[in-house]
Amino acid sequence: GQNIDQPTEMTATEGAIVQINCTYQTSGFNGLFWYQQHAGEAPTFLSYNVLDGLEEKGRFSSFLSRSKGYSYLLLKELQMKDSASYLCAVRDSNYQLIWGAGTKLIIKP
Amino acid sequence: ETGVTQTPRHLVMGMTNKKSLKCEQHLGHNAMYWYKQSAKKPLELMFVYNFKEQTENNSVPSRFSPECPNSSHLFLHLHTLQPEDSALYLCASSPSGGEADTQYFGPGTRLTVL
Numbered sequence A: 001g002q003n004i005d006q007p008t009e010m011t012a013t014e015g016a017i018v019q020i021n022c023t024y025q026t027s028g029f030n031g032l033f034w035y036q037q038h039a040g041e042a043p044t045f046l047s048y049n050v051l052d053g054l055e056e057k058g059r060f061s062s063f064l065s066r067s068k069g070y071s072y073l074l075l076k077e078l079q080m081k082d083s084a085s086y087l088c089a090v091r092d093s094n095y096q097l098i099w100g101a102g103t104k105l106i107i108k109p
Numbered sequence B: 001e002t003g004v005t006q007t008p009r010h011l012v013m014g015m016t017n018k019k020s021l022k023c024e025q026h027l028g029h030n031a032m033y034w035y036k037q038s039a040k041k042p043l044e045l046m047f048v049y050n051f052k053e054q055t056e057n058n059s060v061p062s063r064f065s066p067e068c069p070n071s072s073h074l075f076l077h078l079h080t081l082q083p084e085d086s087a088l089y090l091c092a093s094s095p096s097g098g099e100a101d102t103q104y105f106g107p108g109t110r111l112t113v114l
Helices: none
Strands: A003-005 A009-013 A018-025 A032-037 A044-049 A053-057 A060-065 A070-075 A084-091 A097-099 A103-108 B004-007 B010-013 B018-025 B031-037 B044-050 B053-057 B064-070 B073-079 B087-094 B109-113
Touching: A003 A084, A003 A097, A009 A018, A018 A032, A018 A084, A018 A103, A032 A060, A032 A070, A044 A053, A044 A060, A044 A070, A070 A084, B004 B087, B010 B018, B018 B031, B018 B087, B031 B073, B044 B064, B044 B073
Parallel strands: A009 A103, B010 B109
Antiparallel strands: A003 A018, A018 A070, A032 A044, A032 A084, A053 A060, A060 A070, A084 A097, A084 A103, B004 B018, B018 B073, B031 B044, B031 B087, B044 B053, B064 B073, B087 B109
């Protein structure tokens, strides 16, 4: 079967750095997405990785290793507004998105 | 108005009611999606429309009936639902449903079935 694993919940301190991991087992791979979802709001697109390596976008970076079936989202200089759920999704060989259950990130002052 | 909008934002219905959820996208996209989001579970893809044609139906019970009259509008008609159908129903759109597509989501309809 297809599976996306990410931690259920993480806690970090304002101003710090946090890394949210995502591991996947899917039938084929055609890219990995990270989305941010604040409570009661729409998931919003953060990043897309299809090749190995690090993609940096401001305070957020996303890393991919296809050989390890592994990605992480790195958030720097954490702000209170970064408290949200972070969803990892992989596009499989049929171009279907397979979703993880999301990681709830709690930022403390 | 921009992006993807959904109405209503909240809906409470009995098991014998009939209701409809509406989604509209203002992005000029050609693919639209319905997802179900339950607490602490992955997003479940329900239906996909590409250029108004249904291309995916992931074994969704017939009490959920989608309609896509044009590439900007998507409906989900609900009838004789069960309490376990209570969830957040998200609509999304993407340019073409193709390889490098990114999906853009609406805020969802929080559905409670009594």
